[in-house]
Amino acid sequence: MNDQALFQRLLSLVTEYRAQEKEGTFLDYLEPEQLARLLELERPARGDWERILRWLEQYLEHSVKTAHPGFLNRMWSGANLPSILAEMVTAVSNTSACTYEGAPVSTLMEHYMLDTMLELVGFEKGEGQMTTGSSNGNMIAMLAARNEVLADTKHRGLWQQAPLFAFVSADAHYSLDKAANILGIGTDQLIKVPVDERGRMDPGALEQLIEECIERGGRPFFVCATLGTTVRGAYDPLPPLLELRRRYRFWLHGDGAWGGAALLDDNLREGFLEGVEQLDSFTWDFHKMPGTNLMCNMLLFNGREDAFRCTCSAGEHSYLFREEKETHELDLGVGSLQCGRRVDSLKWFLDWKYFGKEGLGERVHRYLELAAHAEARINGHPELEMVAPRESFNVCFRYLPPGNLDPDEFNLKLRHHLFHQGISLVGVAFIGERVTLRLLITHPDFTEAQVDDFLDSLVQAARELLEEEG
Numbered sequence: 001m002n003d004q005a006l007f008q009r010l011l012s013l014v015t016e017y018r019a020q021e022k023e024g025t026f027l028d029y030l031e032p033e034q035l036a037r038l039l040e041l042e043r044p045a046r047g048d049w050e051r052i053l054r055w056l057e058q059y060l061e062h063s064v065k066t067a068h069p070g071f072l073n074r075m076w077s078g079a080n081l082p083s084i085l086a087e088m089v090t091a092v093s094n095t096s097a098c099t100y101e102g103a104p105v106s107t108l109m110e111h112y113m114l115d116t117m118l119e120l121v122g123f124e125k126g127e128g129q130m131t132t133g134s135s136n137g138n139m140i141a142m143l144a145a146r147n148e149v150l151a152d153t154k155h156r157g158l159w160q161q162a163p164l165f166a167f168v169s170a171d172a173h174y175s176l177d178k179a180a181n182i183l184g185i186g187t188d189q190l191i192k193v194p195v196d197e198r199g200r201m202d203p204g205a206l207e208q209l210i211e212e213c214i215e216r217g218g219r220p221f222f223v224c225a226t227l228g229t230t231v232r233g234a235y236d237p238l239p240p241l242l243e244l245r246r247r248y249r250f251w252l253h254g255d256g257a258w259g260g261a262a263l264l265d266d267n268l269r270e271g272f273l274e275g276v277e278q279l280d281s282f283t284w285d286f287h288k289m290p291g292t293n294l295m296c297n298m299l300l301f302n303g304r305e306d307a308f309r310c311t312c313s314a315g316e317h318s319y320l321f322r323e324e325k326e327t328h329e330l331d332l333g334v335g336s337l338q339c340g341r342r343v344d345s346l347k348w349f350l351d352w353k354y355f356g357k358e359g360l361g362e363r364v365h366r367y368l369e370l371a372a373h374a375e376a377r378i379n380g381h382p383e384l385e386m387v388a389p390r391e392s393f394n395v396c397f398r399y400l401p402p403g404n405l406d407p408d409e410f411n412l413k414l415r416h417h418l419f420h421q422g423i424s425l426v427g428v429a430f431i432g433e434r435v436t437l438r439l440l441i442t443h444p445d446f447t448e449a450q451v452d453d454f455l456d457s458l459v460q461a462a463r464e465l466l467e468e469e470g
């Protein structure tokens, strides 16, 4: 089969998939053994285009349809069409975004988008980098802070240094624990600051913990404010944390992986992100609420212009990066922890151009309205309860089973049932000791009626389960 015929076959598979991705169930669930048998994973296919196309077809047939209204589990849904087109072109042209020489268009687009985002956040004389996601963004921020507070760590390591302490809220993302492990800080030195009743870091408790750390001879060097926690959607309060930074001189990082999207709407920014322009660093995923294809992340540094290179570059790399090249200054790979870098800029650039800040801002604003609608419906329904009042975009709720049935156990069962029936895939987590379902709305065209349908189908499924259980 020639290229043209192959691409035609592929395009018809993809367009057919797109036309139906919101129909039927979001997944026809198969047990892993059944699916493995069906996929014939062991089957040889040397030179066999028909089998290759069949595997592509099977991939689409048996994957979770993330654009389906029943997919409410994660922090994204489907993907924006401009970024899908970009991903296809990126795959065809297949290069690494480490030098201008090897990736001229991508390099300029990445610089353009980073500058645009620095301006949007309000970082002056800053710099940025696309990383593989906010887990990585959080880690690189912690790394930069570590190397700034102990300037020779990069070369000498952490031997014979006063122990470094980092602070995050008790509800922060687990990537911070991983970062503390990877960077030699140690997870015991990652202090979890208690949160208030709304799930926000308690600045008074932070100050006390910092004082205790200093008394024990430790060095508080890094505080991460979560700007939209993973489960509750709480925003740690920046003004008091900025005041503490003035007194204790730590690096203040903002993890806006999820909630950073509030920057796209001026009113939301004012409400959720006051003071964000004064952070030392900020990470934000464009692949979450803004809807760009996975992965699409930016990590921004404030008031620093060479920190990425100072922090991340090491070793002899002149085969790739050489200062005498005119375009050396543009090479984004020098300040990256990776060598090969995926081209993530094209999809970001095209989404930004196509929707603009206004379009994406309206989208994020709408998600908040829909979350408020869901909360109101839940509060007005006798069989549902909010597990915690809504802080922003996250709706943490659950079904209230009758009698003395354990609500934790029942909601886990209910979620499993909804998934296996292909009705919906909704998140599940704990708030304190209590199991909560976590509804995140990230479908750009979702409506109040669809929120209602989701809740009605959940209640219906719960009643059926109760009946089954007698």
Ligand SMILES: Cc1ncc(COP(=O)(O)O)c(C=O)c1O
Pocket: 075, 132, 133, 134, 135, 136, 172, 173, 175, 226, 228, 229, 230, 255, 256, 257, 258, 285, 297
């Ligand atoms: C608050 C927060 N930080 C960081 C991350 C990690 O982001 P990524 O998946 O891009 O690594 C997440 C992911 O859900 C998150 O919710």
